Amino acid sequence: MSDIDEGLRAELQRQGIWVTSMQELYNWGRKNSIWPLQFGLACCAIEMIATAASRYDIARFGGEIFRPSPRQADLMIVAGTVTKKMAPQIVRLYNQMPDPKYVISMGACAISGGPFKQGYNVLKGIDRYIPVDVYIPGCPPRPEALLHAFMELQRKIDEQKLTGAGKAAHLDRTHPSEFPVPAFGAHDLEPAANSAVFQPPEIQR
């Protein structure tokens, strides 16, 4: 798709001829019109709201249209503590989003449970059930951090392939679009993690 020589492209650009490929055009369009899903879980959501409002203005990057319906959203910003009661709903919302879809895990709680990690009712990271694209550390992260994560996601989208072995997940027929929703068990969510998604590194002692 994009096997034009970079030197030739630069030379053509200098002469005023802009060469692009379908993949670049597609990714350029997608990365500049990311619609996030409008939902917040805890204090990180306040920072997310600040990012969307006029002072930080995520609209400058094409993320202004927060959609109240998962059917119209591209990006899920998991902003805040995910309780075990809320986790099935979040996985279900993710499942209901159309492809391509991306997830930003915002703040210490969404990454790992954060300061509430020892709590009986707190999920220790949303990446146990759904694939996360960008993690933002912080408690809560500042709006600049969310903007940075947004730009990182744009960079990731820009690099996605249209064809070939390493093509984007939503174009891959074998890659699942829905992930199993955990059920409320007697003491914990069942299963406690989706092993197809959650593969933590082995702890070396």
Place this chain on the structure above:
Amino acid sequence: MIPDPYLVIVIFVGVALVFPIFPLILAWMWRRFFQPPKPGAEKNATYECGVESLGEAQIQFRSQYYLYAIIFLIFDVEAVFLVPFAVAFTGLPIGAFVSILVFLLLLLEGLVWAWSKGCLDWAR
């Protein structure tokens, strides 16, 4: 030479057809060649707020609701006719006043019937 005045409409119809059909074809080709559709039980669910969907979206309302519809109709139709009548009241002859009075009495009769049947006792 002056072009046919209907030529504009022909062009308009052509654009109106191409404008929606072209993106649809484009989307269809995109699905055919690049992005395989991935439907699923959750994705196609009725409800979209993260809560589990229960039952179907196409449910039947009970036929007893017709009473509410009738009472609504009484006041609705009354308002539709009374407002223009009131606006033009000073310029109307006596016949118009009598006929609207008859019309009001007909509706009032319906209201009295509904009242006597106990349809206005909401907390049943």
